[in-house]
Amino acid sequence: MTTTDATTGYDAYATGDDAASGRVFSTGGQDWDDVVRAVKEAGDEQLVINMGPQHPSTHGVLRLILTLDGETVTEARVGIGYLHTGIEKNMEYRTWTQGTTFCTRMDYLAPIFNETAYCLGVERLLGITDQIPERAQVIRVMMMELNRISSHLVAIATFGLELGATTVMLNGFIEREYTLDIFELVTGLRMNMGYVRPGGVAQDLPPGSIDRIQEYLHRMPKRLKQMRKLLDANPVYVARTRDVAYLDLTGCMSLGVTGPMLRATGLPWDLRKAQPYCGYETYDFDVHTQDSCDVYGRYLVRMAEMEESLKIIEQCLDRLTSGSAKSGPVMVEDKKVGWPAQLAIGTDGMGNSPAHIAHIMGTSMEALIHHFKLVTEGFRVPAGQAYAAVESPRGELGVHVVSDGGTRPYRAHFRDPSFTHLQAVAAMAEGGMVADVIAAVASIDPVMGGVDR
Amino acid sequence: MSSQHPEQQAEQAADQLPAHTEADRREQPIVRRGMFGAKTTGDTSGYGRLVVRQSPKVSTPRPYGSPSTTGVAGEFDEVADELERAHPDFGDAIERVVVDRGELTFYVRRAHLPAVARTLRDEPALRFELCTGVSGVHYPQDAGAELHAVYHLLSITHNRRIRVEVTCPDDDPHIPSIVSVYPTNDWHERETYDFFGIIFDGHPALTRIEMPDDWVGHPQRKDYPLGGIPVEYRGAEIPPPDERRSYT
Numbered sequence: 001m002t003t004t005d006a007t008t009g010y011d012a013y014a015t016g017d018d019a020a021s022g023r024v025f026s027t028g029g030q031d032w033d034d035v036v037r038a039v040k041e042a043g044d045e046q047l048v049i050n051m052g053p054q055h056p057s058t059h060g061v062l063r064l065i066l067t068l069d070g071e072t073v074t075e076a077r078v079g080i081g082y083l084h085t086g087i088e089k090n091m092e093y094r095t096w097t098q099g100t101t102f103c104t105r106m107d108y109l110a111p112i113f114n115e116t117a118y119c120l121g122v123e124r125l126l127g128i129t130d131q132i133p134e135r136a137q138v139i140r141v142m143m144m145e146l147n148r149i150s151s152h153l154v155a156i157a158t159f160g161l162e163l164g165a166t167t168v169m170l171n172g173f174i175e176r177e178y179t180l181d182i183f184e185l186v187t188g189l190r191m192n193m194g195y196v197r198p199g200g201v202a203q204d205l206p207p208g209s210i211d212r213i214q215e216y217l218h219r220m221p222k223r224l225k226q227m228r229k230l231l232d233a234n235p236v237y238v239a240r241t242r243d244v245a246y247l248d249l250t251g252c253m254s255l256g257v258t259g260p261m262l263r264a265t266g267l268p269w270d271l272r273k274a275q276p277y278c279g280y281e282t283y284d285f286d287v288h289t290q291d292s293c294d295v296y297g298r299y300l301v302r303m304a305e306m307e308e309s310l311k312i313i314e315q316c317l318d319r320l321t322s323g324s325a326k327s328g329p330v331m332v333e334d335k336k337v338g339w340p341a342q343l344a345i346g347t348d349g350m351g352n353s354p355a356h357i358a359h360i361m362g363t364s365m366e367a368l369i370h371h372f373k374l375v376t377e378g379f380r381v382p383a384g385q386a387y388a389a390v391e392s393p394r395g396e397l398g399v400h401v402v403s404d405g406g407t408r409p410y411r412a413h414f415r416d417p418s419f420t421h422l423q424a425v426a427a428m429a430e431g432g433m434v435a436d437v438i439a440a441v442a443s444i445d446p447v448m449g450g451v452d453r
Numbered sequence: 454m455s456s457q458h459p460e461q462q463a464e465q466a467a468d469q470l471p472a473h474t475e476a477d478r479r480e481q482p483i484v485r486r487g488m489f490g491a492k493t494t495g496d497t498s499g500y501g502r503l504v505v506r507q508s509p510k511v512s513t514p515r516p517y518g519s520p521s522t523t524g525v526a527g528e529f530d531e532v533a534d535e536l537e538r539a540h541p542d543f544g545d546a547i548e549r550v551v552v553d554r555g556e557l558t559f560y561v562r563r564a565h566l567p568a569v570a571r572t573l574r575d576e577p578a579l580r581f582e583l584c585t586g587v588s589g590v591h592y593p594q595d596a597g598a599e600l601h602a603v604y605h606l607l608s609i610t611h612n613r614r615i616r617v618e619v620t621c622p623d624d625d626p627h628i629p630s631i632v633s634v635y636p637t638n639d640w641h642e643r644e645t646y647d648f649f650g651i652i653f654d655g656h657p658a659l660t661r662i663e664m665p666d667d668w669v670g671h672p673q674r675k676d677y678p679l680g681g682i683p684v685e686y687r688g689a690e691i692p693p694p695d696e697r698r699s700y701t
Binding site: 084269396410419420 | 484485505508553554555556558582583584585586588589590591603605607609612614616635636637638639640641644648661662663664665672673679
């Protein structure tokens with residue numbers, strides 16, 4: 001350990017003329033005893049701890065600046081911006097369709113939700129919301145619910161890890177892997193798929209995917225039950241989560257908190273029920289609530305939501321195999337908007353389907369022009385603005401899209417739930433123990449890609 | 454409506470708005486010249502002399518309708534009536550009201566924003582208890598109102614959404630903060646300040662949030678380039694990618 005005096009030694013955080021308000025200790029691991037001894041010698045009661053941005057339990061590059069009095073947190077400040085990649089700015093320089101590829105990378109644990117929210121916004125701008133084929137809507141709902149499960153699994157898995165339970169972590173990530181396998185089969189990619197497009201989805205379900213999802217539906221209930229057995233009544237887990245990081249309805253309302261955190265205060269607010277999109281009003285599912293306002297309640301809400309998601313996926317499969325969405329297009333009929341090509345797997349990987357290539361290269365000059373114009377220049381969107389919101393695993397994911405009548409977004413702004421919810425860290429952590437800060441942050445389940453965009 | 458195509462339908466619908474006459478349109482500032490945005494090379498498309506003007510500022514006449522209906526009084530009229538009743542200087546505060554694509558937008562004059570927001574939140578018949586943040590938009594052509602701050606409000610009680618839009622000129626980029634009404638807007642206003650340079654007066658600590666504290670400029674403004682900015686890291690200056698190496 002290096003214990004440096006700010007006036008004599010090197011201090012990475014206050015170099016040159018910067019004034020350090022007190023002594024600075026840096027720790028490099030295995031030297032906590034030295035820090036404790038040095039602090040004791042200094043006789044200073046207050047300790048400012050800089051947690052992150054590279055701390056494993058902060059879900060990515062989140063920086064927490066904690067002022068401690070003994071083990072009690074007296075002040076918690078949050079620093080973000082370490083993963084800012086300018087996605088919103090970049091989208092203004094690409095076509096409306098290419099925007100999907102950018103926004104899917106924001107909240108990387110819930111890419112399908114980013115894409116769907118964005119596409120709903122674009123479709124509202126185009127005025128084609130009710131022209132989206134039913135099969136595309138059912139596939140969107142199914143993919144979103146699969147994604148909700150995989151996202152909640154990571155939330156619970158990392159949560160377990162942060163509280164010291166590696167079994168939970170391994171189980172969560174193993175189950176998530178099965179979801180990602182389905183994503184890979186359907187879209188070609190495990191994450192950042194760019195699968196949901198304005199007007200529908202990129203391609204229809206490939207052969208074999210229905211069977212794979214059925215297998216998944218058969219497997220998951222048992223595995224979720226196993227996870228519940230591991231955690232629901234686990235004395236260590238309950239001691240670490242019950243009555244920790246309290247945030248009631250008033251706090252949620254004023255801080256703009258939605259999603260599982262809001263439902264853990266007893267308010268059954270779920271956009272899928274309240275303001276349905278993609279046909280959610282036609283599915284049968286429940287909105288689960290808890291009234292404990294604590295970390296344990298948020299965990300229970302997430303578990304229950306995964307079980308509800310399985311119900312929705314089952315209904316989707318029914319519609320896709322025997323119901324109204326058994327066959328049909330997955331892209332809007334309007335040729336001026338709909339992507340001209342369907343993808344297919346060839347001998348050299350995935351690409352435009354051979355039939356389409358033969359059509360545009362061999363038989364129709366007009367089809368070639370149409371393809372070229374739509375793919376390179378993109379479609380025009382009438383000027384105006386729209387706001388669309390979906391219920392992402394973390395809460396309300398809103399998108400504000402503005403068009404000036406051109407082929408590219410004039411402005412696309414995302415209201416990411418993680419960004420909004422991180423403001424609640426101070427409200428939940430101040431006055432509590434330093435160990436509970438981890439539980440508080442984990443129960444928010446922030447994804448820094450979405451926070452910083 | 455004669456056309457089936459949504460874009461044409463929207464254009465036709467826009468033409469039918471009373472404020473959208475030919476003369477109005479000719480006086481508007483130019484938004485775009487040419488067809489494809491080519492600025493450096495000659496545009497050989499034949500559309501090089503095309504001039505697209507900004508659409509005039511419209512204001513929707515009553516009745517406002519509801520998210521799903523137009524032409525008959527509906528939910529939006531209720532909101533407007535209640536706001537008019539509960540907010541004494543409605544006429545001064547609200548510049549215009551626009552209903553587009555099933556969404557209601559109040560254009561609020563900036564000085565009145567906190568009072569209007571408080572009414573929208575507290576009035577039992579309005580009760581917009583949740584603000585989903587502020588989104589900035591930069592319209593360089595909109596002289597005198599270049600910077601827009603767009604707030605989306607949600608009422609869980611009545612299950613409805615409205616949009617509140619506030620503008621400020623580029624040379625006086627001040628808008629009153631509504632953090633005192635909606636604490637959730639703390640970070641959202643910081644973000645909008647960071648990216649657009651709108652100064653929210655009365656914000657408890659208006660600092661940059663995504664960009665480094667010493668960053669110069671506001672990246673999401675339309676006059677700010679995409680890339681091409683050298684970055685300083687630990688005293689060394691790293692040029693933008695396109696200038697890092699000479700290929701000649």
